[in-house]
Amino acid sequence: MLQIDMKSAIATVKSKRAKKVAVQIPEGLKTKLTEIVKEVEEKTGAAVFSFVEPCFGACDLGDAWAKELGAELLLHFGHTQILGQSKIPTVYLPLEYNLEGKKLETALKKLDELLRAGKMKKVALCTTIQYLPCLQELKKALGKKGFSVLIGKGKGAEAGQVLGCNYSAVKSVAGKADAVAFFGDGLFHPLGISFCCKKPVFLLNPIEGRAEQLKEQRDLLLRKRIAMVEKVKQAKTVGIWVSTKRGQQRAKLAMELKKKFEGRGKAAFIFASGLLNPEYLLGVQVEAIVSTACPRIALDDSSSFKQAIVNPNEALIALGERKFEEFEFDELA
Numbered sequence: 001m002l003q004i005d006m007k008s009a010i011a012t013v014k015s016k017r018a019k020k021v022a023v024q025i026p027e028g029l030k031t032k033l034t035e036i037v038k039e040v041e042e043k044t045g046a047a048v049f050s051f052v053e054p055c056f057g058a059c060d061l062g063d064a065w066a067k068e069l070g071a072e073l074l075l076h077f078g079h080t081q082i083l084g085q086s087k088i089p090t091v092y093l094p095l096e097y098n099l100e101g102k103k104l105e106t107a108l109k110k111l112d113e114l115l116r117a118g119k120m121k122k123v124a125l126c127t128t129i130q131y132l133p134c135l136q137e138l139k140k141a142l143g144k145k146g147f148s149v150l151i152g153k154g155k156g157a158e159a160g161q162v163l164g165c166n167y168s169a170v171k172s173v174a175g176k177a178d179a180v181a182f183f184g185d186g187l188f189h190p191l192g193i194s195f196c197c198k199k200p201v202f203l204l205n206p207i208e209g210r211a212e213q214l215k216e217q218r219d220l221l222l223r224k225r226i227a228m229v230e231k232v233k234q235a236k237t238v239g240i241w242v243s244t245k246r247g248q249q250r251a252k253l254a255m256e257l258k259k260k261f262e263g264r265g266k267a268a269f270i271f272a273s274g275l276l277n278p279e280y281l282l283g284v285q286v287e288a289i290v291s292t293a294c295p296r297i298a299l300d301d302s303s304s305f306k307q308a309i310v311n312p313n314e315a316l317i318a319l320g321e322r323k324f325e326e327f328e329f330d331e332l333a
């Protein structure tokens, strides 16, 4: 179950004596939006403006909008800070999972078996923000089982933290490890790790109480991406998409890519918007899209687009400037 630190939220609003507060929450918490707002309003007397545009990371900070609306404070739920100074005072309130001990135990037991079977003793451990408070405890538990555990420190992330666009923490220690263990749910992050760390990657899933080595999923993804890159190679018209979100904006890269595609005789156009919604491209005559924004869009949402969609790393493969053996998820950090 997700835990929300409402005490800190309320205490900050009170200490700042804020009368107008902006709230930004991740999609997964929208069902709790009215509950959260009600509590803030009732306990502080402040008026709350809730942003309802989808927010998937702290790369998409709502500070400019909040300032425009006259808010004195922004409560950003779900993520830790990754951008520089905010335009108005901002409090980051990450969510934490309340884990079920039994499921975690089962997952750990399975991981122990898998690591032993592979004769792997040194493990690089990492997770996403929701599970970060558990990491040291997990390190101890694996240490007790006789493993040597490494937790790396990266750029723009906490020790041991990975984001869908930043694997620097795990990359800093993976070279010294026999394997990487990703603690969390979902395949995106461990798959990203498997491409940038070149070590066996294990998923330790505390929600489902299981552990597994990622292999087939990695091969399947690679096959899908090869097919996508092939379509971009064949395309005669390419749209290069730039996000206007502060932490995802890569206008310079978009211009460089446009030149490269034009140099190969293709027509290339730069498009901009906050979110990349496939509907925004209805009627636009391009056969392929290069998304320079959040790497998850091209990898997770490709089926929503009628055009082929790739990230800049893949675009370079399509342009013949990179080999497929060098395939990695795109990173923004």
Ligand code: SF4
Binding pocket: 056, 057, 058, 059, 060, 163, 164, 165, 166, 247, 248, 293, 294, 295, 296, 332
């Ligand atoms: S760019 Fe994507 S992966 Fe990175 S923080 Fe933003 S939403 Fe998360």
